[in-house]
Amino acid sequence: MAFRYLVGRGKDRILVDTGNGNAEYIQAFQSILSTRDLTLSKILVTHLHPAHAGGLDPLSRVTWVSSPTIMKHGHSPRGFPNLTSIKYTSLTDGIIIQTSDxxxxxxxxxxxxxxxxSIVFRLSEExxxxxxxxxxxxxxxxSVVxxxxxxxxxxxxxxxxxFxxxxxxxxxxxxxxxxxLIKRSxxxxxxxxxxxxxxxxxxGGIMDARDMVRRLIADAPEEARRNFTGTVLQHLLELEKRGKVRKRSVPKRVPSAAYEERDPDRIKGPGGLTLAQVSKLVKESRAKDDKVYGLKPVEKSQEKGKDFSGAESGKSGKLERSEVVQLHPAHRELEPLVEVVWSVV
Incomplete structure (x- = not known):
């Protein structure tokens, strides 16, 4: 549950964020306004994540003496639908909002x-x-998504x-x-x-995003690691633009038998390493993780993929694909990169 702030010092107030729309909260909020003889002229939201803006629709259905103006930014967060179809006034950078008094x-x-x-509101009086x-x-x-x-x-x-x-x-x-807190962030x-x-x-200079996450936050719970995987991928893409890292288009977990018919000592990936060299580096990195961090092997799904020549599942040279990872909704578009192997340039 996110905090809601009722802003103002006089009779008229502004509500910043609505919570998730819990019916008990809506009822309690109406009671506070009525008991204290307060009016509500505006409802503002910092961003449209459900914990902050889920109450917009319920509040819009409340019978007000004078309906408050609902104000939000024109965009919606990635991975989340626009939570409301109600009419609103767009919040734009630099505008000033005041209580009616x-x-x-x-x-x-x-x-x-x-x-x-995302919007931040500067409260001038404080x-x-x-x-x-x-x-x-x-x-x-x-912990920051x-x-x-x-x-x-x-x-x-x-x-x-x-300041x-x-x-x-x-x-x-x-x-x-x-x-x-700002400077630390x-x-x-x-x-x-x-x-x-x-x-x-x-x-060893070559691994995928999940292996990096294990090294960076080895003791974190699963949800935190999942969220941080998306963050790491975002930074890897930025580092790639700066020429610091590069992608290796090699599947992460490949049984050694899959390479035997493909001559791993001759076939090279985009970075110039042979498949055998890449496989060795990945295995060494994973073994080091297991030893240093006490990590358990990642479970593999039963789903079969294709081999390097495009052979269908069930034929020689087939590869096992590891279990698909679902990232935070804000990072969902990055899921195809989860198993991409990266290396330092």
């Missing part, structure tokens, strides 16, 4: 990275920011330039001073590409 002012900051539509999921207390870069790491780093730097005294996050405690994001390269080098 003018006692509270919010400035809209478009801060993409966590999602394309020198504070309401951050949604753009800035939350967290335990290392591995991003759609775009490059945009996210730029957004963090923008927040850093504001806010405190941050009201979508999850976790209020952050005081906010600048400490920037440092983590800047260090992550080098940490990925170090993990790749420590395994």
């Amino acid at each position: 003018g006692d509270t002012t919010l400035k809209v900051l478009h801060t993409p990275g966590h999602t394309r539509d 020198d504070a920011i309401i951050t949604g999921d753009t800035l939350v207390p967290h335990d290392g870069a591995a 991003l759609e775009d790491p490059v945009a996210y780093l730029a957004s963090l730097r923008r927040l850093d330039a504001l 806010p005294k405190l941050a009201y996050p979508g999850h976790g405690d209020v952050v005081v001073p906010a600048t400490d 920037i440092e983590e994001q800047m260090q992550l590409p080098e940490r990925i390269i170090e993990a790749l080098c420590s395994g």
Whole structure:
């Protein structure tokens, strides 16, 4: 459950984020407004993830004395449908939003990275920011799920330039001073590409994203590793653009028998290594993982793939494909890259 903030000091209030639309919350929220004789002029959302915007539809069906204006960014997050078909006013960077009595002012900051539509609101009267999921207390870069790491780093730097005294996050405690968390988050994001390269080098310079994740966060729970796999793939693609790493178009787990008829000492991949050399490096890397981190072999599915010559399953030279991994919805488009083997340039 994400936090919701009822902003304002006078009779009129602004609601920032709606929660997931739980019926008990909607009823309690109406009771608070009625008991305190408050009005609600605007409903704002930091981004359209269900935990933050799932209450838009239920709140839009409430009978209000004066219906509040619903405001959100025009985009929707990757991997999530637009949660509402109700009418809304688009939030654009730099606009000023006030309560009807003018006692509270919010400035809209478009801060993409966590999602394309992420918004941070600057609360002028408190020198504070309401951050949604753009800035939350967290335990290392591995716990931050991003759609775009490059945009996210730029957004963090923008927040850093504001020098806010405190941050009201979508999850976790209020952050005081906010600048400490912002600077730590920037440092983590800047260090992550080098940490990925170090993990790749420590395994002999060739491995897939899941092996890198095991080296980077060996003790993390399965969901955290799944989410971080998408983050690692995003950074690998950026590192590839910079000429730091390259893809190896070689299946990750291939029984040695599959190579026998293909002359592994002669066939070379895109990087110039023979299939036998690649297979040896991958096996050595995995054996080192098992020894150092106490890792268990990944289960293989029964699904059969094709061999290098395109032979159908059941014929000689067939390859076993490891179990398909489902990434976080924000990273779903990266799933074809999960088993791609990477190497340092």
